[in-house]
Amino acid sequence: MSKQVGIIMGSKSDLPIMSEAAKALEELGVGYELTIVSAHRTPHKMIDYAESARQRGVKVIIAGAGGAAHLPGMVASLTSLPVIGVPIKSSNSIDGWDSILSILQMPAGIPVATVALNGSKNAGILAASIIGAFDPKVAENMETFKKELKAKVEENARDVEIKGWKDTLDD
Numbered sequence: 001m002s003k004q005v006g007i008i009m010g011s012k013s014d015l016p017i018m019s020e021a022a023k024a025l026e027e028l029g030v031g032y033e034l035t036i037v038s039a040h041r042t043p044h045k046m047i048d049y050a051e052s053a054r055q056r057g058v059k060v061i062i063a064g065a066g067g068a069a070h071l072p073g074m075v076a077s078l079t080s081l082p083v084i085g086v087p088i089k090s091s092n093s094i095d096g097w098d099s100i101l102s103i104l105q106m107p108a109g110i111p112v113a114t115v116a117l118n119g120s121k122n123a124g125i126l127a128a129s130i131i132g133a134f135d136p137k138v139a140e141n142m143e144t145f146k147k148e149l150k151a152k153v154e155e156n157a158r159d160v161e162i163k164g165w166k167d168t169l170d171d
């Protein structure tokens with residue numbers, strides 16, 4: 001399977017969160033590559049990564065970082081591929097706001113599609129829906145995923161309506 005999505009993160013400490021993006025892509029049948037690269041600690045690797053991604057066949061980049069999270073924005077400045085940013089609540093963060101604002105508040109011209117704090121699963125799903133815009137197999141997988149999501153909510157609603165909320169809570 002070709003690796004259409006590039007998942008990167010600033011540190012190994014981000015892996016527990018960023019692995020959720022990888023799991024979502026696996027479920028949706030999208031190939032990906034995953035590595036650790038930091039704008040601050042490995043700036044030259046970041047430049048190489050961003051500049052070579054398109055040649056490797058990557059179509060969307062998911063970049064996660066905590067604190068002064070410059071990685072997603074800097075990668076977006078170095079490539080014309082779409083970049084999805086995942087703000088991460090790292091250990092000494094200001095409740096995650098440091099990372100959210102660093103990724104969200106980009107200057108005009110260099111957008112980063114920012115998901116919720118620690119929202120790496122949604123980043124994976126969003127990347128798959130971008131791939132699905134031109135890849136029919138992934139589009140089909142997205143349709144199935146959405147149908148399953150809808151069926152689950154309908155099932156839960158039926159439980160609450162038929163059994164009542166108390167019995168549903170005990171399930």
Ligand SMILES: Nc1c(C(=O)O)ncn1[C@@H]1O[C@H](COP(=O)(O)O)[C@@H](O)[C@H]1O
Nearest residue numbers: 010011013038039040065066070071090
């Ligand atoms: N924000 C960045 C960047 C960057 O933006 O280049 N590189 C690492 N980091 C972040 O620092 C936090 C703490 O990292 P350590 O756990 O390695 O000290 C992580 O959430 C990482 O994403």
